[in-house]
Amino acid sequence: MMESIKELSKEEYLLKGHIACAGCGLTISLRLLFKALGNKLVMVVPACCTSVIPGPYPYTSFAVPVQNIIFEATGATASGVVAAFRQRGIKDVPVVGWAGDGGTFDIGIQALSGAAERETNFIYICYDNEAYGNTGIQRSGATPYGAWTTTTPTGKKERKKDMPFIMAAHRIPYIATACPSYPMDFINKIRKAKEIKGTKFIHILAPCPTGWRYDTSKTVEIGRLAVQTGMWALFEIEYGKFKLNSPSDRLIDKAKRKPVKEYLSLQGRFRKLTEDDIEKIQRWVDEDWERYRKLALNQYV
Amino acid sequence: MQNVIDTANHIVAYAAKAARVQVIAAYPITPQTSIVERIAELVESGELNAEYIRVESEHSAMSACMGAAAGGVRTFTATSSHGLVLMHEALHWASGSRLPIVMPVVNRALGPGWNIWADFTDSMSQRDTGWIQFYCAENQEVFDTIIQVYKLCENERVLLPAMVCLEGFILSHTYMPVEIPDQEKIDDFLPPYKPKWFLDVNKPISHANIVSPEWYMEFRYMIQEAMENAKQLIPEIDKEYGKYFGFEHGGLIDKYKCEDADLILLTMGTIGSEAKIAVDNLRKEGLKVGTARVRVFRPFPREEIRKLAENAQMFAVIDRGISFGMEGFLAEETKASLSNQKDQPLIAGFIAGLGGRDVTFKTIEKIAKKSSEWMRAGKVGKETVWVDLRK
Numbered sequence A: 001m002m003e004s005i006k007e008l009s010k011e012e013y014l015l016k017g018h019i020a021c022a023g024c025g026l027t028i029s030l031r032l033l034f035k036a037l038g039n040k041l042v043m044v045v046p047a048c049c050t051s052v053i054p055g056p057y058p059y060t061s062f063a064v065p066v067q068n069i070i071f072e073a074t075g076a077t078a079s080g081v082v083a084a085f086r087q088r089g090i091k092d093v094p095v096v097g098w099a100g101d102g103g104t105f106d107i108g109i110q111a112l113s114g115a116a117e118r119e120t121n122f123i124y125i126c127y128d129n130e131a132y133g134n135t136g137i138q139r140s141g142a143t144p145y146g147a148w149t150t151t152t153p154t155g156k157k158e159r160k161k162d163m164p165f166i167m168a169a170h171r172i173p174y175i176a177t178a179c180p181s182y183p184m185d186f187i188n189k190i191r192k193a194k195e196i197k198g199t200k201f202i203h204i205l206a207p208c209p210t211g212w213r214y215d216t217s218k219t220v221e222i223g224r225l226a227v228q229t230g231m232w233a234l235f236e237i238e239y240g241k242f243k244l245n246s247p248s249d250r251l252i253d254k255a256k257r258k259p260v261k262e263y264l265s266l267q268g269r270f271r272k273l274t275e276d277d278i279e280k281i282q283r284w285v286d287e288d289w290e291r292y293r294k295l296a297l298n299q300y301v
Numbered sequence B: 001m002q003n004v005i006d007t008a009n010h011i012v013a014y015a016a017k018a019a020r021v022q023v024i025a026a027y028p029i030t031p032q033t034s035i036v037e038r039i040a041e042l043v044e045s046g047e048l049n050a051e052y053i054r055v056e057s058e059h060s061a062m063s064a065c066m067g068a069a070a071g072g073v074r075t076f077t078a079t080s081s082h083g084l085v086l087m088h089e090a091l092h093w094a095s096g097s098r099l100p101i102v103m104p105v106v107n108r109a110l111g112p113g114w115n116i117w118a119d120f121t122d123s124m125s126q127r128d129t130g131w132i133q134f135y136c137a138e139n140q141e142v143f144d145t146i147i148q149v150y151k152l153c154e155n156e157r158v159l160l161p162a163m164v165c166l167e168g169f170i171l172s173h174t175y176m177p178v179e180i181p182d183q184e185k186i187d188d189f190l191p192p193y194k195p196k197w198f199l200d201v202n203k204p205i206s207h208a209n210i211v212s213p214e215w216y217m218e219f220r221y222m223i224q225e226a227m228e229n230a231k232q233l234i235p236e237i238d239k240e241y242g243k244y245f246g247f248e249h250g251g252l253i254d255k256y257k258c259e260d261a262d263l264i265l266l267t268m269g270t271i272g273s274e275a276k277i278a279v280d281n282l283r284k285e286g287l288k289v290g291t292a293r294v295r296v297f298r299p300f301p302r303e304e305i306r307k308l309a310e311n312a313q314m315f316a317v318i319d320r321g322i323s324f325g326m327e328g329f330l331a332e333e334t335k336a337s338l339s340n341q342k343d344q345p346l347i348a349g350f351i352a353g354l355g356g357r358d359v360t361f362k363t364i365e366k367i368a369k370k371s372s373e374w375m376r377a378g379k380v381g382k383e384t385v386w387v388d389l390r391k
């Protein structure tokens, strides 16, 4: 466990020249991934913002080997790399599937589910910007209720899937949520995942100023508010045991959580929410936390 | 050397073992299933030292093969029909990624209506995916082709994936005698795969990333070049294989009594074997007929087709499949190969054997007789004939 951010290597493997939007939450997350694992990892990346960010051939701003792959295939292609490395006796090189919410919740859920059921030894990271960012902010199964996207111009009418618990139903050894606004927690979770054998699923909330309609300087703040309001909970499910992590572990009591409105009102995508909508979202968050409270008590999923 | 009598599907599994494939990712579909079952037995008994990924779909099978091939190992899958077309997107990605994956395709019709019997529409509909395509006529050829094709695909001048096609049930479930050469000799012919690159943390590269209009055409051109190289290498490898093991299969086109033939029956797959019987019978009746079985459909043997056309007066092209709104696949390519050529032969297309309907030597004799009538008349009566179609 890293105790202080000062322990981090100064080495950068996300190189200069990438073409991400200013304030991009997934790009901060990528940098933290490389801080956590160094450059000794192989990435499998499907169609998503991350396949664009490194820039076009013959350049790349990723200093690690990357296999780019079709949109829905991350789980399957990572399985292939893992199998090849086993055949070749290559050990200690983590294979990391790095996909967006669309590539995870929607089109790629089958390949991910298959890889998890096969107990594939890899880390699957879903960076969740709650929409299809690459194609211009269309709704996904991860888009929250009420959010504007280009295919939900009056706001999404349905709720977000509970992806970590879908993965928990696969009985994989390690599931964690993270957010780049909490870099220590983020890095520790990735390092922990590396040490565990089997399928590891890490779900990252990656705020997206372009899609969420907030100022590019506010990414870290938005991520913090997501956690402080309880819209995003930091937790782990390790061999079936549920555990809230700091600072979420101090938010079980509703009085400690900020009202969701503080998070929602900073983002243009929620501009059309009514007071009723906001109340509904608050109720849902409270219900989620009641579930977390029980889970934390029983320490069981 | 070992003499076995077995189905083509089991022979496929033995060929995978003989090729020492390292990663297999596959999903079952009739009539391919006994391939994946036999491979499972070989892997679990330890006879084949390979990772076997029992994926949850064909799309994932091909996607896993790509990951494995990029990881630097010899990879294998097999499919059929709906499984193959489900892979479509991944097929393009595999060839564009220049990964030498080998995939037997047990040819089967596409639904609806559900039909599990032989038809080439499945693999033919994938002809533009950048995959090399072989079509086999018998079980020995299935074994030999799989070994040959790994050597071809892994050649640095090629680096493309390949399908080895065999017709469902007609080959897949039919017992035939096959000679399996000694493993040592196979290892000598086909040494272990040495990838030119792989996902190496010590030499990081980004593979299959974004390519702008400035470069994209060059990458496509290289695929076309690789196909042309394959066209050159296929007969060479077939000959070399013949020297090693005693079996040759005609390189790009397996020709039978074509030298003096006025009429040539162009065929693919098992119809090619049946056509040889028809040719022998018709020759007894005095008809100067031969048959040419197109063994490799991609790259298409354009030059060989032109050579055949030099002395023939007519081609009768038999297709077990059709490109709707046009004509049989082989008929199309044959005509395209002959455009801009002087003194073209007459060409008639025959659609036969769809969805597993029998195409016997008798059917073929009928086709040949109709064609020779037209040949004598100097005019093709019908561009595309549906053979034995119910009224």
Ligand SMILES: Cc1ncc(C[n+]2csc(CCOP(=O)(O)OP(=O)(O)O)c2C)c(N)n1
Pocket: A047, A048, A049, A050, A071, A072, A099, A100, A101, A102, A103, A104, A129, A131, A132, A133, A134, A135, A140
């Ligand atoms: C089969 C297929 N369908 C659609 C697309 C177009 N497409 C590319 S990326 C993308 C959205 C990706 O969304 P997500 O996974 O959330 O990643 P993000 O772009 O937000 O980083 C879509 C729809 C595609 N590449 N492939």
Ligand SMILES: [Mg+2]
Pocket: A100, A101, A102, A127, A128, A129, A130, A131, A132, A133, A140
């Ligand atoms: Mg997204």
